[in-house]
Amino acid sequence: MSAPERPVSERPVSERPVSERWAPERWAIDRRVPLAVILAILMQSAAALLWAGAANERLAGLEARTARIGELVERTARLEEQTKAANAALGRIEERLR
Numbered sequence: 001m002s003a004p005e006r007p008v009s010e011r012p013v014s015e016r017p018v019s020e021r022w023a024p025e026r027w028a029i030d031r032r033v034p035l036a037v038i039l040a041i042l043m044q045s046a047a048a049l050l051w052a053g054a055a056n057e058r059l060a061g062l063e064a065r066t067a068r069i070g071e072l073v074e075r076t077a078r079l080e081e082q083t084k085a086a087n088a089a090l091g092r093i094e095e096r097l098r
Helices: 035-097
Strands: none
Touching: none
């Protein structure tokens, strides 16, 4: 007569079926969570929200600045063209005066 077969959970890992070698036997989440963990999670969540809000403000400021810079570039280009036209007109006036 042979000895009764041991349950899988009592066998050494090398004797267990491959499907159960790396899987935990049983796991559970404990319902008792320390208050410190809950407070830490709440504080981290609040910090993440504050960081996201600050990042959003910085992004909005940069977008507004970029829009203003775009307007300045356009205005500078117009002024350059007006200066070129004024210089051409001045050149023509100087030619007539000679």
